[in-house]
Each structure stands twice: as C-alpha cells, then as structure tokens.
Amino acid sequence: QVTLRESGPALVKPTQTLTLTCTFSGFSLNTRKMCVSWIRQPPGKALEWLALINWDDDKYYNTSLKTRLTISKDTSKNQVILTMTNMDPVDTGTFYCARMVWDGYNNFDYWGQGTLVTVSA
Amino acid sequence: SYDLTQPPSLSVSPGQTASISCSGDKLEEKYVSWYQQKPGQSPVLVMYQDMKRPSGIPERFSGSNSGNTATLTISGTQAMDEADYFCQAWDIRTYLIFGGGTRLTVL
Numbered sequence: 001q002v003t004l005r006e007s008g009p010a011l012v013k014p015t016q017t018l019t020l021t022c023t024f025s026g027f028s029l030n031t032r033k034m035c036v037s038w039i040r041q042p043p044g045k046a047l048e049w050l051a052l053i054n055w056d057d058d059k060y061y062n063t064s065l066k067t068r069l070t071i072s073k074d075t076s077k078n079q080v081i082l083t084m085t086n087m088d089p090v091d092t093g094t095f096y097c098a099r100m101v102w103d104g105y106n107n108f109d110y111w112g113q114g115t116l117v118t119v120s121a
Numbered sequence: 122s123y124d125l126t127q128p129p130s131l132s133v134s135p136g137q138t139a140s141i142s143c144s145g146d147k148l149e150e151k152y153v154s155w156y157q158q159k160p161g162q163s164p165v166l167v168m169y170q171d172m173k174r175p176s177g178i179p180e181r182f183s184g185s186n187s188g189n190t191a192t193l194t195i196s197g198t199q200a201m202d203e204a205d206y207f208c209q210a211w212d213i214r215t216y217l218i219f220g221g222g223t224r225l226t227v228l
C-alpha cells in the first residue's frame with residue numbers, strides 16, 4: 001500500500017533554512033505520472049500548496065514562495081526533499097507531503113501524517 | 122493568480138443536507154477535488170474530478186461543478202461528517218490551489 005512519512009526538525013530559528021524529507025513506499029517516482037508535493041498548514045488555517053516534483057524531475061513552485069523553496073528527489077531512497085530558506089515565525093505550521101498522479105485531474109490521493117515545524121528564537 | 126473562495130463555516134442538523142461551495146473564475150473549466158480534514162488528522166480525498174468518489178467514501182457524498190461554482194453535497198449528514206472541507210483545483214499558471222476551507226458543524 002502507499003504510505004508517506006515526513007521527517008525533519010520540529011524547531012528552527014528565524015532566518016535558518018528548513019530541510020524536510022518525505023519518505024514514501026508503495027509507488028516509485030521513476031513511474032510515469034507519479035508526483036510528490038509538499039503542502040503546509042499554519043495552526044487553525046488553510047492548506048497551502050508549496051511545491052511539486054514529478055517522475056521526469058520537473059519542478060513546480062508556489063509563485064509567492066518560489067524564491068525560498070527547492071524541491072528535489074532521491075529515487076534510490078524513495079525520498080523527496082524540500083528546503084525552505086529564511087524561515088520566519090509566520091512559517092510555523094504542519095508540513096505534509098502527498099502523492100499526486102498526473103492524470104489531468106491532479107489531486108492528492110495519499111497524504112503523510114504531517115510534521116509540525118515551529119519557528120522561534 | 123487564481124483563487125478559490127469558500128464560506129468559512131456551515132452548520133447543519135443531523136440528517137439534513139450540507140452544501141459546501143467553492144467559487145473561482147470559470148471554475149467549470151477545471152477539475153475540482155475536495156478534502157475532509159478532522160482535528161489532528163491529515164486531509165482525506167473525498168471527491169475528485171468534480172463528482173467522483175474514491176473507494177471507501179460513503180455514497181452520501183456527491184459533487185458538482187458548473188459556471189463559477191463547485192459544490193460538495195453531503196446528504197443525510199452525520200455527526201462523523203463534522204470536519205473542515207477544502208476544495209482544490211489545478212490552474213495552468215498558479216498550478217495547485219486550495220480554497221480557504223469550510224468548517225462544517227453538525228449540531
């Protein structure tokens with residue numbers, strides 16, 4: 001079955017760079033149409049899509065955050081990595097990774113359990 | 122950029138029909154998905170391609186998309202349906218977008 005799990009620091013300081021890893025199983029990012037995205041959610045607020053990487057190593061970013069984000073994959077480890085630079089307290093929230101099948105409908109059919117990141121000095 | 126707008130909250134009595142709207146410019150030209158999120162849990166896909174239910178989602182959930190508005194309808198709403206609901210679409214310029222979410226209260 002498909003599973004995804006996020007990992008990374010629970011606490012980062014302002015101005016630091018956040019690095020999160022999504023480790024998945026049950027599918028391969030070498031398979032055509034497979035994609036993994038990162039999505040975040042501040043406490044009590046809405047979901048916000050951050051970035052996506054596909055089977056062909058194409059990368060898509062939230063235009064508002066593009067200058068701060070980098071997404072990459074390590075297919076040998078079944079991992080997708082997100083870095084977010086210049087962290088600020090307003091970036092505090094739960095970060096999810098999720099699978100998407102690029103089929104024109106483009107929705108997230110499997111999600112990780114999320115990892116809470118707090119930005120504080 | 123492309124935006125999706127949802128009402129912040131909706132209250133229904135058990136057994137009633139809940140209709141949650143999601144508005145966007147010419148939204149009918151895009152495919153809309155819906156996610157249910159209960160407190161402390163990850164979102165769950167409950168509707169995709171406007172009106173298709175993933176396996177395991179009860180038949181009381183249905184969807185539609187016409188004009189500028191997509192709607193998630195829950196018929197015979199149950200207490201277990203109390204949750205936040207988010208719509209989502211793909212736009213060629215903005216890529217993936219979520220609505221602001223609707224908190225459904227069943228009381």
